[in-house]
Amino acid sequence: MNRRTTRRGLAVASAVVVSTTLLAGCADEVPQPVAGEAFDGPVLTEEQDTQVFTAVADTVAKADKELKGKDLKPRVTGPAYEVRASQLSVAKTRDNAEFITDIPSESQQMIIPTTAGWPRTSFSITTATEDLETPRLVAFEQDSARADYKMWSWVQLIPGVVMPAFADAGIGSEAVPADDDALVATPTDALAQYADVVTLGAKKSSFAKGFELPDADLVAAVASDAQAWKDIEGFDESGAKYTQKFTARKDEVRSVRTADGGALVMGVIDGRTSVKAEDEAKVPALSETQKALLGDADPTNVLNTEYTDMVALYVPPKDSDQKIRPLGYSHVATAASN
DSSP states (O other): OOOOOOTTTTOOOSSOOGGGOOOOOOGGGSOOOOTTSOOOSOSOOHHHHHHHHHHHHHHHHHHHHHTOGGGGTTTBOHHHHHHHHHHHHHHHHHTOOTTSOOOOSOEEEEEOBOOOSSSEEEEEEEOOOTTOOOOEEEEEEEOSTTSOOEEEEEEEEOTTOOOOOOOOTTTOBOBOOTTOOSBSSOHHHHHHHHHHHHHHOTTTOTTGGGBOOOTTSHHHHHHHHHHHHHTSTTTTTTTOEEEEEEEEEEEEEEEEEOTTSOEEEEEEEEEEEEEEOOTTOOOOOOSHHHHHHHTTOOOOSEEEEEEEEEEEEEEOBTTOOOOBEEEEEEOOEEEEEO
C-alpha cells in the first residue's frame, strides 16, 4: 500500500511495550544450542528483540531523513529493501515524502521462532499508526550466527482482519518450510495460487474457491487499479488495452506455525501491468509514483508498470475446513517504462 507518512519512518519510541518489541540484538547474544542437547525454545529474548527493533528503527529513520536508499543496507534487506529504496527515490524526485510507508515503532505482539539453524525469521505486529491506519506485520531475518537481524518484509494488515493465534513468545513458534504439506496448500503453492487470483480476479481464477477473500485485499487493490484506467474518458474508444500479470517468487517465502497447526505465510508477488494504445496515441502516467518513476521520459503509446507486492496469508492445516485468508499486503510500484 502506498500510504502517507512522516519521514521518521521507524523512529524509535521513547518507550517500547515490554511484551511487543521487534527483533534480536547483537548476533553474539543469540542463544545457541548446546552440543548433544535438543534446542526447541525461542531463539530471542524480549531484550534482544528490543535491541534489534532499535537498530532497525535508527537505520530506517536515517535513510528517511536523507532520502538515501543505500543507508538502509545495514538493517534492511530483501523485498523490504527493494520497496523502501524505491519509495525513497520517488520521494526525492517529488520532494515529497507522503508515499513513504509509515511503520510504527512500537509492537504489540512478537512471534519468535524456535529455529536452531540459519537463516531464521522472526515476526512482529506493530501498533496502529498515528493516523490510525491498521498495524503492520513485519518480518525480520538473520542470515547467519554472526549477522545482524534485518527487516525483510512488511505488510499493512487488512482492516477488520482476524489474526491467527500463536504460541507465547516465551515458548516460541516453529518455522514452517516452504514445501510443508501438512497444510491445505504448501506455503509456496498458496502464494502461487493467490498470485493467480490477483491476476485473473475472483470470478475467473480456478483457485479463488480456496480463498476467503476480504473486500480490501491485494485482489481488490489490483482490480481497482485496472478499473481506474478503464474509467478514463475515451479509453475504450481509443482501442487501448490493459493487461496485468502477477507471479509469486518461489524463493521468497517465510512462514511460521500458528497455534492451530496452520501457518502464517509471508512472500513476494511481482506484478506487471501494461497499457497500450494505438500508435498515434499517448499514454500518460496515471499516478504520481508512475510520474516519478518515469522521470523525464516523454509519453508514448505504451506504459508499463512493475510492482513489488509483499503479502501475508493464513494457510490452515490440511484437516481444516477453513480456507486460505489474506491478512495484509503492500502494493507499491517500483519501476515504470514506456
